[in-house]
Amino acid sequence: QKEVEQDPGPLSVPEGAIVSLNCTYSNSAFQYFMWYRQYSRKGPELLMYTYSSGNKEDGRFTAQVDKSSKYISLFIRDSQPSDSATYQCALPNASGTSYGKLTFGQGTILTVHP
């Protein structure tokens, strides 16, 4: 079993839709949770990060963490064509010899069509 599982999609939605992207993880030691966005032919860039269970909002984006279920989500409200990208969850090791090492989900390819 991979440490981080993410449905690769692809996911295609109409403009204005609410998008839900999800990851599950197996190691309860993970404490921080990040979402990276990657546009085509570009490197990933940090979109959001959160530490605790619950919700964190940033504009149209909401990151949600449920540590009891080891389940993290990213919601995009009022999705726009400019949101079309690959979204990857990333979980950093919080201890041990690999402190700071990021484990990425496989990434979900999202297309928002006008």
Added chain:
Amino acid sequence: DAGVIQSPRHEVTEMGQEVTLRCKPISGHNSLFWYRQTMMRGLELLIYFNNNVPIDDSGMPEDRFSAKMPNASFSTLKIQPSEPRDSAVYFCASSSGLGGRDTQYFGPGTRLTVL
């Protein structure tokens, strides 16, 4: 700031040839990461350095891969000999720390094709 710089952006080579990928991290960052990205496996960490010292190279696939960081502003990832299964996009990233909350800044990647 120019961001993380990688060269070359594209590399096409024949099986058995040596390939060298280069990375210049953001000035002042003390951690550097090399990743490989494929459709099947997504982003995989190959190796990372802190203060020019390799910390974890458990992701390096085999002895054909080697990485060096001779100083704080330059790193190389070398594949010798290259094989078709090495075809992927290779990313370099840097950060100002090694903690879980330190943002990693990625370069534009090198798209490697081994024929």
